[in-house]
Amino acid sequence: MDYGMIGKIEKAKRYAEERDRIKFTSFSVTIQGENNPHTVTYSDGEWACDCSFFRSRGVCSHSMALERVLEGMLPESAVTSR
Numbered sequence: 001m002d003y004g005m006i007g008k009i010e011k012a013k014r015y016a017e018e019r020d021r022i023k024f025t026s027f028s029v030t031i032q033g034e035n036n037p038h039t040v041t042y043s044d045g046e047w048a049c050d051c052s053f054f055r056s057r058g059v060c061s062h063s064m065a066l067e068r069v070l071e072g073m074l075p076e077s078a079v080t081s082r
Contacts, residue, residue, distance in 0.1 A: 022073045031062045038062045045078050 015021055026043040033051070040049045040062045047054075047063040054060040059080045067079055 019072050024070060024074055029066065031065060033062065040066055042066070042074075042078065045075060047078070047080070 024042060026041070028039060028041045030037050030039050038049055038051045038060075040047065042048075047059070047066075049060050049062050051060050051062060054063060064080065067074065
């Protein structure tokens with residue numbers, strides 16, 4: 001492995017430990033619920049989930065689970081649960 005790659009690997013490790021460097025702007029994930037998989041998206045500070053609970057309440061266990069997983073990596077305005 002060349003010296004340049006070693007430096008990049010070390011920098012990547014440091015960035016990964018400094019989670020406040022990372023801010024998500026958009027993504028789409030699938031969460032396996034108890035009965036079915038659900039697609040959760042985040043874009044421009046807005047959550048969406050294809051489950052019926054989210055459609056009626058604007059929040060659900062799937063979106064709240066992702067908020068917990070991504071704690072500290074989303075803008076405060078995106079956090080609905082605590």
